[in-house]
Amino acid sequence: MSTFDFLLQGLASAMMPMNLLYALIGVTLGTLVGVLPGIGPATTVALLLPVTYQLDATGSLIMFAGIYYGGMYGGSTTSILLNTPGESASIVTALEGNKMARAGRGGPALATAAIGSFVAGLIATLALAFVAPLVVKIALSFGPRENFALMVLAFITVSSAFGNSALRGLTSLFIGLALSLVGIDQLTGQNRLSFGVPDLLDGIEVTTMAVAMFAIGETLFIAAQGAQAPDKIEAIKGSVWMTANDWSRSWKAWLRGTVIGFPIGAMPAGGAEIGTFLSYATEKKLTKHPEEFGNGAIEGVAGPEAANNASAAGTLVPLLTLGLPTSATAAIMLAGFQQYGLQPGPLLFATNPQLVWGLIASLLIANLMLLILNLPLVGLWVKLLTIPKPWLYAGILVFATLGTIGANPSVFELGMLLVFGLVAYVMRVMDFPIAPVIVGLILGPLAEQHLRRALAISQGDITTLFQSPIAAVLLALAAIALILPLILRLRGRGNVLTQMAASED
Amino acid sequence: MSVDNNKTVTEQRRPDWAALVIAAVLVIMAAVIFFDVSRLRDMGGYSQVGPATVPDWIAFALVGLAVWTVFAAFRRDFPEREKQEIKPVAWVVAGLIAQMVLIRFAGFSIATGCLFGLAAAGFGARRIWISIPIGIVICFAIYWLFAVMLQLSLPAGPLERLIH
Numbered sequence: 001m002s003t004f005d006f007l008l009q010g011l012a013s014a015m016m017p018m019n020l021l022y023a024l025i026g027v028t029l030g031t032l033v034g035v036l037p038g039i040g041p042a043t044t045v046a047l048l049l050p051v052t053y054q055l056d057a058t059g060s061l062i063m064f065a066g067i068y069y070g071g072m073y074g075g076s077t078t079s080i081l082l083n084t085p086g087e088s089a090s091i092v093t094a095l096e097g098n099k100m101a102r103a104g105r106g107g108p109a110l111a112t113a114a115i116g117s118f119v120a121g122l123i124a125t126l127a128l129a130f131v132a133p134l135v136v137k138i139a140l141s142f143g144p145r146e147n148f149a150l151m152v153l154a155f156i157t158v159s160s161a162f163g164n165s166a167l168r169g170l171t172s173l174f175i176g177l178a179l180s181l182v183g184i185d186q187l188t189g190q191n192r193l194s195f196g197v198p199d200l201l202d203g204i205e206v207t208t209m210a211v212a213m214f215a216i217g218e219t220l221f222i223a224a225q226g227a228q229a230p231d232k233i234e235a236i237k238g239s240v241w242m243t244a245n246d247w248s249r250s251w252k253a254w255l256r257g258t259v260i261g262f263p264i265g266a267m268p269a270g271g272a273e274i275g276t277f278l279s280y281a282t283e284k285k286l287t288k289h290p291e292e293f294g295n296g297a298i299e300g301v302a303g304p305e306a307a308n309n310a311s312a313a314g315t316l317v318p319l320l321t322l323g324l325p326t327s328a329t330a331a332i333m334l335a336g337f338q339q340y341g342l343q344p345g346p347l348l349f350a351t352n353p354q355l356v357w358g359l360i361a362s363l364l365i366a367n368l369m370l371l372i373l374n375l376p377l378v379g380l381w382v383k384l385l386t387i388p389k390p391w392l393y394a395g396i397l398v399f400a401t402l403g404t405i406g407a408n409p410s411v412f413e414l415g416m417l418l419v420f421g422l423v424a425y426v427m428r429v430m431d432f433p434i435a436p437v438i439v440g441l442i443l444g445p446l447a448e449q450h451l452r453r454a455l456a457i458s459q460g461d462i463t464t465l466f467q468s469p470i471a472a473v474l475l476a477l478a479a480i481a482l483i484l485p486l487i488l489r490l491r492g493r494g495n496v497l498t499q500m501a502a503s504e505d
Numbered sequence: 506m507s508v509d510n511n512k513t514v515t516e517q518r519r520p521d522w523a524a525l526v527i528a529a530v531l532v533i534m535a536a537v538i539f540f541d542v543s544r545l546r547d548m549g550g551y552s553q554v555g556p557a558t559v560p561d562w563i564a565f566a567l568v569g570l571a572v573w574t575v576f577a578a579f580r581r582d583f584p585e586r587e588k589q590e591i592k593p594v595a596w597v598v599a600g601l602i603a604q605m606v607l608i609r610f611a612g613f614s615i616a617t618g619c620l621f622g623l624a625a626a627g628f629g630a631r632r633i634w635i636s637i638p639i640g641i642v643i644c645f646a647i648y649w650l651f652a653v654m655l656q657l658s659l660p661a662g663p664l665e666r667l668i669h
Contacts, residue, residue: 167570170570394628405613411608418602455554
């Protein structure tokens with residue numbers, strides 16, 4: 001069957017009333033948390049993971065993907081009206097978007113962001129549908145060596161290639177890897193680092209860890225900033241509709257943003273932020289109105305917003321085809337798959353095609369829902385920003401612990417939540433990135449299994465890792481990703497990398 | 506000029522204590538891993554690759570990172586930290602501890618309601634005699650929604666038994 005047939009079948013599955021409902025819940029929740037500053041899509045998916053134990057796999061994965069897309073939409077609203085990006089991929093949008101809102105052009109800014117996100121999401125999801133089978137074909141030939149090399153590459157790019165410091169990124173990663181050792185070794189059945197505690201035999205729960213690291217750590221960090229002056233919300237003045245001039249300046253930026261964002265999301269390079277920065281730089285270079293940049297140029301909103309949604313779709317390529325998460329949200333979605341005993345990767349396309357294609361098709365539908373949800377209802381979302389801080393964060397903590405209590409109502413699990421919440425708080429204060437901990441915790445056991453299988457085949461000879469051409473190339477790329485940023489930082493060029501920091505979402 | 510020089514030298518020599526603590530924690534983690542898997546070290550079998558191999562590598566890497574962190578601490582490579590207010594953090598932590606202690610016998614609503622009230626106090630709503638009851642009411646509604654409607658198993662206490 002061709003990709004097209006699969007996609008049609010997927011659409012039929014995604015159009016089932018229950019799945020439509022899950023998609024609607026997902027995009028609504030996603031927009032909601034995207035709008036709220038402080039909690040990003042990664043946190044939301046982590047909060048909802050335990051709550052969805054009872055649902056079926058297709059439904060809850062459709063919901064998670066909806067949250068991911070919705071978070072990308074919602075973040076732009078906060079950036080434009082509040083100048084506080086709701087999630088890290090919207091930082092660039094705040095540059096031009098907030099200026100437009102101050103100049104009374106908030107309506108067109110929101111419109112170009114929403115329509116641009118829709119166009120980019122549509123094209124990128126179709127690209128995902130056509131690229132994924134090709135990657136699956138290549139990935140099916142991968143053995144333990146290639147898989148291990150791929151994970152090493154993901155480890156390096158997520159932890160040290162971008163961000164402020166290779167040292168702190170790698171430290172975060174190895175903390176995650178060390179925690180991933182806890183529990184029964186899957187190849188020999190031996191206990192490691194469980195110290196006789198029965199709760200630890202199964203390993204550290206990814207969901208508990210994700211909720212502690214993202215939701216609790218972030219809440220503690222915000223609490224520690226003390227009382228700050230409230231941000232000023234820009235009212236939407238004038239027409240919300242885009243003029244003919246706005247349209248003609250926006251559509252090329254949307255398409256360029258899509259072309260930039262999708263491949264960057266698909267590469268194991270971590271996060272949607274990089275694409276948005278590149279798109280902004282491109283638009284600034286190509287514009288016919290250079291004087292408007294910095295004062296509210298519509299291209300500066302249209303391009304990056306398209307790029308960030310295209311990257312979100314791009315991130316799903318390595319996640320679905322290789323089982324490789326390249327962003328924190330993708331890492332937690334991987335945990336979502338594992339919760340149902342599913343391992344994303346090339347085999348999933350063979351064993352569970354209706355689930356994979358249903359998920360991809362539901363993204364097309366989610367995209368349409370988001371356009372409807374965001375354009376006319378934007379006023380409703382803005383109201384959310386007026387919830388007083390005490391109730392908002394107290395509510396976030398209630399939901400954060402609800403998930404953990406629902407999954408495993410034990411004092412031990414709540415203690416872990418508190419301890420790792422405090423660890424995450426200290427890490428934030430010391431400027432350690434959080435995402436590598438989660439990626440290390442999730443991918444650590446898989447990488448270890450592949451490595452040990454490869455070494456068992458070669459009877460302990462480590463050079464075997466470099467004897468497969470694909471593995472050698474991947475490891476060489478990982479080495480470059482580790483060393484090049486170190487040289488750049490030594491030469492004082494680190495600012496570029498800091499700006500590209502792949503942070504929590 | 507020589508005075509100036511001296512000043513910068515002493516400033517550079519004052520290490521970043523917080524970073525040194527982190528380096529120490531990394532070494533402790535490495536030591537725990539190293540000693541815990543020492544009993545598995547002869548399980549490598551013919552290929553000499555067993556359940557202790559990867560933990561040993563990770564422990565080794567953690568020590569390496571600790572050394573790197575010590576260098577960074579003496580060169581003061583860590584970015585300036587913003588001033589942290591401890592009081593609100595203590596309120597939120599108190600809320601989490603209260604929930605942990607109460608959940609066994611007081612049930613989900615009361616325990617989580619206390620978390621709600623104390624956390625809200627951390628963010629400025631200091632009248633906990635109002636916010637804790639509000640929290641308990643909200644959490645009771647959540648209990649009803651998730652435990653009764655969605656069949657999620659949440660621990661029941663005196664309040665929850667009223668509706669069963």
